[in-house]
Amino acid sequence: MSPDNKENDPEQITPSLSFSEEVDVTGTQAGALPESLDPETGLPTATEHESLIGETLSEKQAEKAPSVTTLGATPFERSEEDGEVIHHKVVATEIVADPRATHVPDPILQNSILLLEPRIAECEILIECAKKRGLFVTCVNTTRYDGTNIKFYPTAEALLEIGAHQVYEPPAGQKFSVVECANHLKTIEHQQNLRFLGVIPLREQAVDISDILAALLGLTVHNDLGLSSNRRDKALMKNAVAAAGLRVAKYARLTDPKGADVKPAIEELELDFPVVVKTPRGMGTQDVYICDSMEDAIQRSSQIVRSVGPDGTKANFSLLEEFLVGEEFAVNVVASPTTCKGVQVTDIWAYSKIFEEGAMVNTWQTLVNCHDPKHAVLVRYAEGICRAVGIKYGFGHVELMATYSEEKKRYMDPVMVEVGARLAGGRKGIMTSKAVPGWYPFEAMIDAYCGFPVRVPPSFTPVKAARHVYIPNNSKKAGILKSYTGDDFDRLPSYDSHEVIKYVGKRIEKSVSIMSFPAFVWLVGDKEQVEKDTVAARDGFIVEVAEE
Numbered sequence: 001m002s003p004d005n006k007e008n009d010p011e012q013i014t015p016s017l018s019f020s021e022e023v024d025v026t027g028t029q030a031g032a033l034p035e036s037l038d039p040e041t042g043l044p045t046a047t048e049h050e051s052l053i054g055e056t057l058s059e060k061q062a063e064k065a066p067s068v069t070t071l072g073a074t075p076f077e078r079s080e081e082d083g084e085v086i087h088h089k090v091v092a093t094e095i096v097a098d099p100r101a102t103h104v105p106d107p108i109l110q111n112s113i114l115l116l117e118p119r120i121a122e123c124e125i126l127i128e129c130a131k132k133r134g135l136f137v138t139c140v141n142t143t144r145y146d147g148t149n150i151k152f153y154p155t156a157e158a159l160l161e162i163g164a165h166q167v168y169e170p171p172a173g174q175k176f177s178v179v180e181c182a183n184h185l186k187t188i189e190h191q192q193n194l195r196f197l198g199v200i201p202l203r204e205q206a207v208d209i210s211d212i213l214a215a216l217l218g219l220t221v222h223n224d225l226g227l228s229s230n231r232r233d234k235a236l237m238k239n240a241v242a243a244a245g246l247r248v249a250k251y252a253r254l255t256d257p258k259g260a261d262v263k264p265a266i267e268e269l270e271l272d273f274p275v276v277v278k279t280p281r282g283m284g285t286q287d288v289y290i291c292d293s294m295e296d297a298i299q300r301s302s303q304i305v306r307s308v309g310p311d312g313t314k315a316n317f318s319l320l321e322e323f324l325v326g327e328e329f330a331v332n333v334v335a336s337p338t339t340c341k342g343v344q345v346t347d348i349w350a351y352s353k354i355f356e357e358g359a360m361v362n363t364w365q366t367l368v369n370c371h372d373p374k375h376a377v378l379v380r381y382a383e384g385i386c387r388a389v390g391i392k393y394g395f396g397h398v399e400l401m402a403t404y405s406e407e408k409k410r411y412m413d414p415v416m417v418e419v420g421a422r423l424a425g426g427r428k429g430i431m432t433s434k435a436v437p438g439w440y441p442f443e444a445m446i447d448a449y450c451g452f453p454v455r456v457p458p459s460f461t462p463v464k465a466a467r468h469v470y471i472p473n474n475s476k477k478a479g480i481l482k483s484y485t486g487d488d489f490d491r492l493p494s495y496d497s498h499e500v501i502k503y504v505g506k507r508i509e510k511s512v513s514i515m516s517f518p519a520f521v522w523l524v525g526d527k528e529q530v531e532k533d534t535v536a537a538r539d540g541f542i543v544e545v546a547e548e
Contacts, residue, residue: 066184089156139159140169240388279310425514481544
């Protein structure tokens with residue numbers, strides 16, 4: 001785009017980048033200004049050029065600065081040439097036609113939401129819901145993804161192509177700073193005439209920064225900042241829950257890199273084997289080990305203390321916990337002052353797991369009726385957990401263990417595994433909406449995070465069976481994936497959707513943590529049919545692995 005094509009209308013927002021006159025920038029003739037004194041300011045005129053990838057600013061240069069990526073010259077309009085989409089990447093702090101001039105925004109603001117670390121499946125639905133409300137959608141990636149496993153870790157271009165208006169990313173190779181991000185978003189808010197209404201975290205690593213970001217943006221609709229760490233750190237989480245008078249598992253922090261503190265901790269807590277050793281800031285069941293011996297516990301603890309956790313931060317300690325006996329559930333909630341109790345349970349999922357490779361491994365997760373009296377204690381306990389860790393706005397999910405009492409015909413003695421202040425993973429919200437009439441979780445999510453009244457159905461009783469099925473690497477070997485068959489899951493009568501996340505020619509692990517599974521299938525329909533299709537989906541998927 002040459003400067004001759006620019007509109008002189010001050011309301012036209014044209015992406016641009018300003019450099020000082022000392023900076024040597026090659027290939028910037030398009031849009032360059034003469035290096036002379038500005039007649040209005042009397043100051044040296046800065047070298048200015050269009051910051052569009054492939055034209056005047058190289059991709060390498062663009063990645064060195066915090067940037068906003070759009071599909072057109074501005075995020076408010078999309079341009080196409082010969083039917084091909086053009087991605088424009090601009091420096092986040094300088095997105096108006098003339099960065100040196102004072103920008104006066106229009107009096108009418110455009111409402112916007114921020115999606116923090118979105119995944120494609122949930123993001124697509126949120127974008128559609130935002131359109132119904134006339135909301136502008138800004139996505140924030142805390143790192144620049146390379147396109148690997150794009151459905152779970154989408155690039156800026158992938159998010160734009162499903163309907164996001166713009167995507168903010170930090171400089172390549174730099175650690176994400178929530179303060180720097182807030183500064184840039186405030187600049188964007190002013191220059192684009194936006195008004196951010198809410199920040200929606202869509203991934204576990206976004207939980208402990210979403211409320212801080214909302215506060216830095218001047219929003220009042222966010223969870224308790226004083227308990228922000230308690231919603232992410234699993235040890236602090238237990239402190240807050242125990243202080244609220246709710247039962248938690250026995251636990252201890254272990255800091256010795258050689259595991260010398262494991263034995264004294266087990267003896268002091270009076271634990272019997274097996275015990276659980278895990279990272280304090282994990283996700284997706286990664287770095288969670290069930291240890292049957294002292295030697296195993298020492299090895300796992302020292303391994304975690306010396307390593308970097310799944311979220312990319314140094315694990316300075318490991319967490320030793322008692323092994324909980326019972327059945328595991330995920331209790332999902334929506335929190336809003338507009339609900340009758342401040343926290344509303346929307347759905348419960350029963351986990352089915354088996355013990356393999358030193359861990360409890362998922363097989364499938366099934367939607368159950370949260371209004372069934374046998375789940376009443378779980379509902380009250382989960383509500384209390386959310387209040388204890390300060391979840392006041394948005395979505396949350398509590399993973400817990402409980403034992404069934406044949407005498408009382410209900411689950412008793414629930415104890416928390418962990419709590420997440422975000423939408424539960426595994427497309428649980430999507431599947432619940434297909435099984436519960438009148439429940440629109442993504443519309444409720446936008447309302448809850450923006451402080452609007454949340455609409456809920458008269459009942460959350462499911463009228464269909466819904467299940468998330470984990471498709472394992474049944475070769476039981478780690479290595480290079482040579483081939484796989486049986487991925488035609490749409491043959492199943494209760495099929496809803498599926499995702500294959502391992503690729504031929506790439507490495508495949510033994511199926512233990514969530515992201516080590518090669519595929520997932522979601523089923524909805526008649527209960528008996530879902531049961532049959534679960535077996536068919538797991539048994540029919542065959543992989544061939546070349547061991548390393």
